[in-house]
Amino acid sequence: MEKASRNVVILTIGAAFVGIGIGVIIGWFSRVPDPLPSWTSTVENQIKDLDESVIYRYFDNVQASSIRENLQYLSNEPHMATTEGDENLVKHIDALWKTQLDSSEIVSHEILLSFPSEDQENEPNVAEVYDDADQLTFATRTTEEVYNEYMAAPENIVPYYNAYAPAGDVTGQLVYANFGSESDFAFLADQGVELNGSIALTKYGRVGRGARTINGKKYGVAGVLVYSDPQEYALDGDTGYPDDFSLPSSGVQRGSAMSEYGDPSTPQYPSIKSAYRTPTDEITYFPVLPLQPIAYEDAEELIRRLNYNDTLVSEGWSTGLNGGELNVGPGFSDGGKIRLSVNNKLRYVTSQNVIGTIRGSTEPDDWVIYGNHRDSWVYGAVDPSSGTACMLETTAILQELLKYGWRPKRTIIFASWGAEEFGLIGSVEWAQEKEFLLLDRAVAYINVDIAVFANLSFFTRASPLLTTVIKAAAEEVEDPVDSTKSVFNSWMEYYPGPDSDTPYIGKLYSSSDYAYFYNALGITSADLSYRGNASEPRYQISPYPTYHTGYDTFDYMDRFLDPGFLAHETVCKVSGAIMLRLADSLIIPFDVMAMAKFVESQVLVTQNNYDAYFDEAKLRYLQEASDLLKANAMDMVNYIENELDRENVLDIAAVNNRLRRFEKSFIEPLGLPGQINNKHISGSNYGPEDGSFPSIAALLSGVSTASTEVKTTAEKQLAMITYRLLNAASILKMT
Structure with missing residues (x-):
């Protein structure tokens, strides 16, 4: 009897536990889930391409009057790096970005500067x-x-x-x-x-x-x-x-x-x-x-x-x-x-960068960076505040787009760099601190420093990879002087390129904050501005008359360089369109064929100008590496246009990973001869610019008889360049 009762109790307790378990399971699966963060990835978002209407909504909101107000505020007092004027702007920009963007932070570095x-x-x-x-x-x-x-x-x-x-x-x-x-x-x-x-x-x-x-x-x-x-x-x-x-x-x-x-x-x-x-x-x-x-x-x-x-x-x-x-x-x-x-006295001081972020929805670990320095020698209306005035207009407009539910696929980082005028210091120190993250995550860097040198024509220096996306942006924006033309049309008129369908795009130098990103890390970069036509005396003054003086004032810009601020408005539109395409396109819009053709031109100049210094076989190996790069670039373009399954998230990621890493493979970690920051075998700009590879031109251009040491160094460079081109070609190979 006692045994039977005990069995009944055990069965009752067991049934209760089973009931509770079933109830928990039913409750779990029937619960209403917590809402996901707005940036959370979904398959639908992952395969969604750029919404062109976003770009036109951005254009509709760009206002010359707002940019003018920004510039007047930014240049109302001297703001040399680390001075009170500079610190006031740090607080101002950080406060704006804390309300406009997902986040903003001030990043400080102790650096060595020089003062009177x-x-x-x-x-x-x-x-x-x-x-x-x-x-x-x-x-x-x-x-x-x-x-x-x-x-x-x-x-x-x-x-x-x-x-x-x-x-x-x-x-x-x-x-x-x-x-x-x-x-x-x-x-x-x-x-x-x-x-x-x-x-x-x-x-x-x-x-x-x-x-x-x-x-x-x-x-x-x-x-x-x-x-x-x-x-x-x-x-x-x-x-x-x-x-x-x-x-x-x-x-x-x-x-x-x-x-x-x-x-x-x-x-x-x-x-x-x-x-x-x-x-x-x-x-x-x-x-x-x-x-x-x-x-x-x-x-x-x-x-x-x-x-x-x-x-x-x-x-x-x-x-x-x-x-x-x-x-x-x-x-x-x-x-x-x-x-x-x-x-002059050397002094260690604290310099600050302001870093604002919009987190990407589906590819948050891919970064599109838009930056400019903040510090000036005196008032700095042209250099650099014309660029910062445009950047602040851009972040204000993106705040409104975010309110309406838009969010880029990739993370956009805005940067206000400190101490650029002393030697690009703020951007270099941040990039060095984030080097491994940038090598893994950075898609591109857009630099708008002096946004307006003059109000005649758009001009850019950029990686060949950005050729197509820059052209597309310029074609979308109306010329500020002649409404019957696009910015692309006037750019083509004043700066014709070697091809009938592409205006002149200059090589990147080392004169602004893109330098370390591009020359040392291989991050695809562009520097955007409005300029004059060098055929006219007014525009032969380089870069402009009051450069780095106390007369680089708001009044100087307002009366003599861009009355009406329409050139500023245009740069803001073009740079914003480039940024949005890079951050929101399903496939990163890089022109791999433009890069392959640029390398091909460098190989041709090397063969024509310096064949006396190299073994015929070594030049042939260089040619073969270039040919392979071009062939793989063509295959990549064909794959993207005709074979890519645009609903397959893994296939899309495989293509974008290759595109993001492609130009970084042009970096020689040891640096080019005598250069600690110039590591880009094709794009670094130092020494004579004769169309060859930078290190080859630096060693051999203008040399009638090279010493044994120089000749040996050049041979090593040629071998290294060939090796790097083979690496670059392998990255583009899809199988």
């Missing part, structure tokens, strides 16, 4: 003329004349200087040395001009800031002055801003004189807390002589005082100063000497 002495009364950067009795007869000015209310807070205008120029106090005879090239100094020496111990007066152009000190030191020069000659920075008949477009007589171009980019104390590594810092006296990227920029009104006084030398007429040296009469020296006609005092 804070004790300007006792330690100014100045050139002084003393007579034979050691009496001061002339001294150069230290900052611009203030003309109007657009030069607000003039007490915060940094005195004239070239960053990283070493401190020094030298006295000697003044000699005019044209642009300060090595050939200029050689010519003076050949003419018997005494250069040893001299101070060289040079004009901006053709030669880098720091390079002129290296050239001068070879000939015994003790210090270098540099100025902007009105022959290169003013139009005939102009008196200068604020009356007209040209550079006024007290305007001085500041700038970094460092020969590399990134924090000079942490080359090739990010400036994080654990970083090893190279001792400042071991850094080799700085100028080797005291160097100081001066106003052309002061340069004119110095030239007027110099001894006349008629040996330079045949060389074609000239000036827009002193009535065109170029006195060379050495020394002054009434005796005396010049003293150059440079009192």
Whole structure:
């Protein structure tokens, strides 16, 4: 009886547990699931292609008046890197992006910068003329004349200087040395001009800031002055801003004189807390002589005082100063000497990047990056705030698109870089810190620095991979001057390319924040702007008259470069369309055939120009690698257009993975000869640009007889390039 009762109890309890279990299972499967985050991937979203209407909704919202307001705010006070003005903009942009985007963060780095002495009364950067009795007869000015209310807070205008120029106090005879090239100094020496111990007066152009000190030191020069000659920075008949477009007589171009980019104390590594810092006296990227920029009104006084030398007429040296009469020296006609005092100080400071993010819906680990630097030398309306004004208009419009339910397939990252003017430092340090993530995730980098140099035509420097997407964007946007034409039509008119259907697309340089992304990491990049036509005198001033001076103001842009801000509006539309296509197209819109054809042209130049330096078999191997790259590119295009199953998520991912990694395979990790940041075998821009591969041209262009060492290095480069091209070809192979 007890046993039977026990069995009943056990069965009852068991039945209860079974009932509870069934109830739990039924409850689990019948529950209403929590809503998924809006960015969560679905198969439907994964196979969805770009909605063209999104681009046109973006266009409809771009307003020239909003961009103008942005620019007026951004350039209302001096904002050199790490100053109070710069920090104010950091807070402003971060606050905007926290409301407009999914997230925003401020990323800081401790970096080594160079500043004039804070004790300007006792330690100014100045050139002084003393007579034979050691009496001061002339001294150069230290900052611009203030003309109007657009030069607000003039007490915060940094005195004239070239960053990283070493401190020094030298006295000697003044000699005019044209642009300060090595050939200029050689010519003076050949003419018997005494250069040893001299101070060289040079004009901006053709030669880098720091390079002129290296050239001068070879000939015994003790210090270098540099100025902007009105022959290169003013139009005939102009008196200068604020009356007209040209550079006024007290305007001085500041700038970094460092020969590399990134924090000079942490080359090739990010400036994080654990970083090893190279001792400042071991850094080799700085100028080797005291160097100081001066106003052309002061340069004119110095030239007027110099001894006349008629040996330079045949060389074609000239000036827009002193009535065109170029006195060379050495020394002054009434005796005396010049003293150059440079009192720059190196200092570790905190620089900040602002990074805003819109998370991708289906491919959040693929990044499209849109960036520009924030810092300027003074007000920076043109450089860089014209680009930032466009970027802030873009993020404001995307905020509205997000409200209406749009979200890109891929993550879009917006970047406001710090300390670019000192050597692209903010972008380089961030890219170095994120290097492995970028190599894995970055799709492309879009740079809009100086958005508007002039209001005549669109212009771009870009990777060949972006040829098709840039053309498509330019064809979609109406020309701001002639509504019957597209931006593409005017671009083709003013910048015709080698092909009848493609305007000129320049090679990327190392002059803005795309440099490390492209040259060191192989991330497909573009730099976008509006410019003038180099055939007209107004547009032959490079890059524009008030570049890096206190006269780069909102008023200068508003009256002389882009009245009405229609060029700004156009750049904003074109750059936004490119960004949206890269971030939202089912297949990343890269033109692999354009890249293959570009490489093919480099191979042809190498064969034609440098065949004497290479074994015939090695050149044949190079040709075969190029042929394979082109064949695989054609196969890839055919596969995408005719064979790809656009409803198969895995097949789509396989194609996009190859496209995202393709240009990164052009990177030589060891760097090109003598270059720590130039690693792109096809795209890096250094040395002569003759159409060959960069490292081959740098080694052999203009060389009549190469040394054994140079020839061996060139042979190694050719072998490495061939190997990299084979790697690139293999990435495109679909089977």
